[in-house]
Amino acid sequence: xxxxxxxxxxxxxxxxxxxxxxxxxxxxxxxxxxxxxxxxxxxxxxxxxxxxxxxxxxxxxxxxxxxxxxxxxxxxxxxx
Numbered sequence: 703x704x705x706x707x708x709x710x711x712x713x714x715x716x717x718x719x720x721x722x723x724x725x726x727x728x729x730x731x732x733x734x735x736x737x738x739x740x741x742x743x744x745x746x747x748x749x750x751x752x753x754x755x756x757x758x759x760x761x762x763x764x765x766x767x768x769x770x771x772x773x774x775x776x777x778x779x780x781x782x
Contacts (some may be wrong), residue, residue, distance in 0.1 A: 708736050708775050722748060722769040723734075730732065731766060732754040739769070747772035 708714070712733045713748030736761040748769050754762035 708733055708751070710734060710736075712750070714775075716751075716768065716770060716774070720770055722771075726752045729766070729768065731768060732756055732762070738772075749775055 710733055714731050714733060715732060716729045718727055721729070731751055731752045731753040732755075735750075737750040737752070737765055738746045739750060749772050751768050751769075751770050753766060755762050755766050
């Protein structure tokens with residue numbers, strides 16, 4: 703199990719490679735909810751991030767639910 707450190711209200715930048723089946727390029731998300739996905743094998747752990755997309759101009763966009771690799775949100779995020 704991963705030790706996740708995602709705070710509500712945090713703004714996270716996600717590349718297409720961080721997400722399952724991305725339909726667009728990089729996304730900036732203001733996090734309003736986090737849910738673990740329990741029905742996947744341990745080596746394939748994902749987390750649902752819920753939030754509001756932030757546009758290039760800094761404005762709030764659409765609500766989104768994005769399935770993100772849990773390893774992307776582990777405690778050591780010094781490579782962000």
